[in-house]
Structure formats: C-alpha cells, structure tokens
Amino acid sequence: MATVTDFTPGMRIAGCRIEAVAGRGGMGVIYRATELRLDRPVAVKLIASDRAAEPAFRERFERESRLTAAIDHPNVIPVYAAGEEAGRLYLVMRYVAGTDLRSLLERDGRLPPYRAADVIAQVGAGLDAVAVLSAAHAAEHALIGMLPLFTICDRWDVGGVSMAVHPATGEPTIFVYDGYPGGAGIAELAFDAADRHLAAAHDVVAACPCDAGCPSCVQSPKCGNWNEFLHKADAVTLMRVMLGH
Numbered sequence: 001m002a003t004v005t006d007f008t009p010g011m012r013i014a015g016c017r018i019e020a021v022a023g024r025g026g027m028g029v030i031y032r033a034t035e036l037r038l039d040r041p042v043a044v045k046l047i048a049s050d051r052a053a054e055p056a057f058r059e060r061f062e063r064e065s066r067l068t069a070a071i072d073h074p075n076v077i078p079v080y081a082a083g084e085e086a087g088r089l090y091l092v093m094r095y096v097a098g099t100d101l102r103s104l105l106e107r108d109g110r111l112p113p114y115r116a117a118d119v120i121a122q123v124g125a126g127l128d129a130v131a132v133l134s135a136a137h138a139a140e141h142a143l144i145g146m147l148p149l150f151t152i153c154d155r156w157d158v159g160g161v162s163m164a165v166h167p168a169t170g171e172p173t174i175f176v177y178d179g180y181p182g183g184a185g186i187a188e189l190a191f192d193a194a195d196r197h198l199a200a201a202h203d204v205v206a207a208c209p210c211d212a213g214c215p216s217c218v219q220s221p222k223c224g225n226w227n228e229f230l231h232k233a234d235a236v237t238l239m240r241v242m243l244g245h
Contacts, residue, residue, distance in 0.1 A: 075126035135234030
C-alpha cells in the first residue's frame with residue numbers, strides 16, 4: 001500500500017486527483033489536487049500513517065477539523081472535507097497559491113517591520129476568529145436554553161447558528177431562530193424579550209460554578225458539534241459587551 005509520501009500525479013483520494021506535492025511537514029504531506037466533482041483546485045493534506053494510528057492524535061484531528069470547518073474568515077483557510085479513506089486521514093482545503101511563512105523567512109530573511117506587523121496582524125485575526133466562534137457558540141447555547149422562560153416553547157422548538165464573521169453583517173453573529181417551517185411566533189416573542197433574555201442568559205452562565213461549561217450553562221443536548229469549541233468565560237464577556245456593561 002502506498003504511504004502518504006509516495007502519492008504520484010493521477011492518484012485519487014477523497015474524490016480528488018493528486019497533481020503535485022505542495023508542501024511537507026511533521027504531520028504529513030500537502031498535495032495540490034483537483035476536486036473532480038466540481039473541477040476546482042484544492043489542497044489535500046494526508047496525515048502520516050504513524051500519527052494517524054495514535055488514538056489521541058485521531059481525536060484531536062477530528063476535533064480541530066470540525067472547528068476549522070465551522071469558521072468563515074479570510075485569515076483561516078476553509079476546510080471542504082475531512083475523513084478517512086483506505087486507512088489514511090485526510091483534509092481537503094481551499095488551495096492558496098504562494099508560500100508559507102517559514103519558506104518566506106528562509107528566502108528573504110528578517111522581514112521589514114511594516115511587513116512583519118502585517119503578517120502578525122493577519123495571524124492574530126485568524127486566531128481571534130477561533131476564539132470568537134467558541135464564545136459565540138457557547139452564548140448561542142445559553143440563549144437557546146433560557147428562551148423557554150420568555151416564550152411558549154422548549155429548546156427543541158428552536159435552532160441556532162453562530163459565526164465568527166457572518167457575510168451579511170461582517171461581524172460575529174448569533175442567530176436563534178424558530179424551528180418550525182413558516183414560524184410559530186417564537187422568534188417574534190424572543191425579539192420582544194431580547195434584552196431580558198440576553199441578561200438572563202448572561203447571569204446564568206456567569207453564576208454557574210463550573211470551570212469550563214456544563215449542561216447547566218453552555219452545553220446543549222442537541223448540539224450538532226457535540227458541544228465542542230465552547231468557551232464559557234469568553235461567552236460571559238461577549239454577552240456582557242452585548243448588554244453594554
């Protein structure tokens with residue numbers, strides 16, 4: 001069986017045709033490839049077999065793949081697919097032509113201050129997007145959990161989605177919406193009680209004695225992401241900012 005280091009042009013995995021090696025690292029090899037279904041260029045990262053065999057690494061790979069796929073931000077490369085095929089863990093991502101920071105530094109040496117500042121700002125923006133998403137996700141859960149106190153519903157009647165940067169707002173955004181087709185009036189009642197609803201969610205999470213989140217504050221029994229990527233403390237800060245204090 002081929003290893004991740006001997007894929008050659010024309011070989012296929014995850015619905016993609018390998019074109020060429022784009023980079024190598026400690027975890028595996030990144031290939032420039034073509035996604036066959038949409039005929040678009042992509043990057044395919046194949047994890048080294050010795051790392052893929054480690055249970056702890058596999059768990060981390062799955063967790064971080066879901067986190068990255070949930071982020072829509074110009075400084076975070078989108079993940080299109082992740083999984084396992086023929087015993088190989090893979091990530092399919094947007095292909096970005098260019099070079100990485102290490103290669104840039106090896107080629108050009110020390111960067112001018114203005115250019116270094118720009119690179120740092122872009123990296124920081126990407127990291128901030130991850131933190132903001134975790135805070136918004138936790139706040140979303142808290143808001144859904146508290147909504148039955150202000151409307152005639154339970155948490156299974158509503159849905160939610162949170163994004164670090166929503167394309168329509170250009171800002172971190174949390175949606176809590178009526179789960180019934182056409183609506184049942186839940187969203188309207190929630191909008192009327194928005195200030196009290198947000199304050200109650202903030203107070204419950206802030207007062208909860210747990211350290212990092214629990215079913216009493218930010219964990220949800222209906223979370224499609226298995227309650228991963230929740231940051232309780234940042235959610236409290238986010239809701240405090242939303243309340244204006």
